[in-house]
Amino acid sequence: MAALRFSASDPQKASAKSTQCAILPVGSSLRLDDAGRALAKDSAGVLSAALKGGEFKGQVGETLLIHGPGDAERILLIGAGDGKLGRGDYLKLSRSLARALLASKAKDAQMHLGALKVNSGDWDWLCQRLATDLVYHGYRYALTLSKPKPAPSLTRFALLSGDPALVRRAKSALNRGAQAGAGINLARELANLPANYCTPEHLAKEARKLARSNAKASCKILNEKAMAELGMHSLLSVTAGTATPAKLIVLEYKGGKRGAAPHVLVGKGITFDSGGISLKPGAKMDEMKFDMGGAASVLGTMQAVMEMALPINVVAIIAAAENMPSGTATKPGDVITSMAGITIEVLNTDAEGRLVLCDALTYAERFKPASVVDIATLTGACVVALGSHASGLYANDDKLADQLLEAGTTSHDRAWRMPLWEDYQRQLDSNFADMGNIGGPGGGSVTAACFLSRFATKYNWAHLDIAGSAWDSSPKGATGRPVGLLTQYLCDRASAD
Template sequence: MQISLKAPTSPSRQKSAALVVLLTSDDLKKPCGDDALNELINRIHKRGDFEGKASQTFLLPLCDTLSAERLLLVGLGEAKLLDEKVFDKATTAMFKAIRQYKLGDAAILLNQSTLSEESQIRRLACGAETSNYQYTASLSKKPDPKLKKLVLLASANSANRKAMAQGQSIGRGINVARELGNLPGNYCTPTFLAKEAKALGRKSDKLKVSVLDEKKMRELGMGSFLSVTAGTDEPAKMIVMEYHGGKKSDKPRVLVGKGITFDSGGISIKPGAKMDEMKFDMCGAASVMGTMTAVTELELPINVVGIIAAAENLPSGRATKPGDVVTSMSGQTIEVLNTDAEGRLVLCDALTYAERFKPATVIDIATLTGACVVALGKHATGLYSNSDDFARQLIDAGERSGDRAWQMPLWDEYQNQLDSNFADIANIGGPEAGSVTAACFLARFTKNMTWAHLDIAGTAWLSAPKGATGRPVGLLMQYLLDCAN
């Protein structure tokens, strides 16, 4: 999408399919500085058609006093209550109206109240990209017309241009994660993910991509990872993306994504209802791909490593059985009590592999447990960390990006639920605190690192309307932008 900045010298003379004005309810009591526009808004308000309530929209289809073909008013509520969350909800309603009226272009007059221009621009640019996303990969029907051009009526200074670039890149990264998540399992295989990563690598000379096959994993002793892929004909892949934007001596930030491109549960097979949604079990990997896309576009001055543990989990005569014991890359043995707790089995070897990069921090992202959905629903990602300071950084990044997380306990008292008579550790800890014990399992493989685990089982996709959300790309990018600054 083409997004540009233009000084708001005379909004009423701006030619476009629609002039969009963001207004608090307080703005309706004072002139906006453009006589023609101010008169029109006053008439609409006095008629009772628009009150500036949060997320309220009103479209005037014909407005002869403006150069724009239409006028779209968007309410932000009371100025004293306006914050980023209110703004995001209002602009979501705005883009919904733009889609509804099939507008090919629009010009947006920013609000002159408590939110900075930079914040509004970044959020609008991100929202424009994400609102334009349409899944079409396996559809024969042509997509609906999209918004192709957006003019933000604001000064084109360096800070605003930077905010616009960040917003667009983050939006595109979110869309990459959504697209990969939405692809059916017979399209998006581990091999497909590896090809997508290599294609991204060819776009940037700062990004080096390598792919470990099963033979190399076997040589490295990744018995835990390989136990998951044993029942499928699709070869597993460990995808490593090394972005070098900082100094060679700078320790990298490492992102590790669970990439189970379809999860049947293996021998511990899942119920048939909603099993189709297990194509979304690679949304952790998708978020790593989306984040690396945004990082390379913005050429952030830091070092970032993205690792994707990609595999299918299917039952067959070769599949791992409940009660089998496997040896991880770390040397720890694992009793596989439930083959549907497979995400932690691929992640533990990927986390051990991540140690070789001597990381500053490590974040793993995984649709790991249904228990997290029970605990937090679809609104917050479950956050676990062996460093409270690191956890607070990520929670703050989630709040500012609107991609929120909530810290959960990672106490030693939960660890004995993973005790096994036949191995160093069991891969499940019983029915109590399932999300916590899954994180405790991963914690045993991250003792030498500053580490956080994001359980996105509730936030990575929605069942109605069905589709991937692209989370937590927004949170991850805010954290990496903070590191870059």
């Protein structure tokens, strides 16, 4: 999809220009406002006839595309219901509009407000949502397809309002929504790539590219030798069975005050997870290319933060590795020593995400962070608990947990807080090491979080288990979550700090 440009203006300034698609929200009463009546007149009765025909009822999110002879080649009607809309209704409307508009083949579009009565407090949110949805639904995977699906034609979208203050607010919100959408799509693209394309080195190249694109950013890549010198033997135990070298990727963005404590994002970057010696079943093993969804979301969030030029300091740490079986692979029962000096009995080599994350969490201490959030496709148990609708949220600080939950609600990239009680910790007891890397069949997502919590005692920390939310199996593909949540969280922190 070509770069999609967003704008906002007064309808009087835009009315003289023809557009390939005029978008008009119409309520369940089917009454038209002044802009609607002008479009009806310009369409030589085609719009009025369509409304009288009964095909369109004006229900929230309902769409009808009309081809007419006027200045607007197409008129897209979008149902606005009875006018008493909440954010759930706006979300439904925005998604339906994006799908219908992108399917229309129009290259540019102008949206009149019509029957859409937006509360001032929801205006910025709706504008941002419209832009995010248009960018999101415009994504097409193409890299390894000889005949990919054609990209949408839309290159320009304008929102029309007669209120100058709303126009100014709309411009900013539309741009921010587009930047968030682009970050989500970067995460989707990286996660969708096959594992023979998206290797730890590929993730490192993407991080370097982001750093080169912004004067306030820098990137450092630690190889296996450097990790060994730091004592990261837990991370290195995961990569022991593969010929593909692991990378610890550190991407810094210094957009805030000099010396201000950064917010740290830690991403699990297992670019393919066979399970190691504890080999996974063959069915759906191809989906284990998505096991770097946490790393993908961190890079997508960093892109959005940089493009928004947020006045905040952010550090991204990505533990990137492959988990493969071979004669050199870590074996069940092996005992390894983490960077923190804690010894771990590897009871299951398929519980590898926590083994790479624990060393990355220890490494995060050196930044003296304001907060640390790790993101990982960590446990199938989280999928059982929450399905695909919510990411599992664990935290050692209530304020941080509330901030992330609020950001998830605002962005509709929701999370649900799970318990991190001391009662679960004893499930990690081991006779041969300080702890085991699994806690048995009960509460698998909780004990995984308990494992990580032991390496995050020196700062405010949260863990997002995105095993259910990072990708879909039908149709197969990455969702880009939780880039929306993380971007909103950092926007909120930038405003508050």
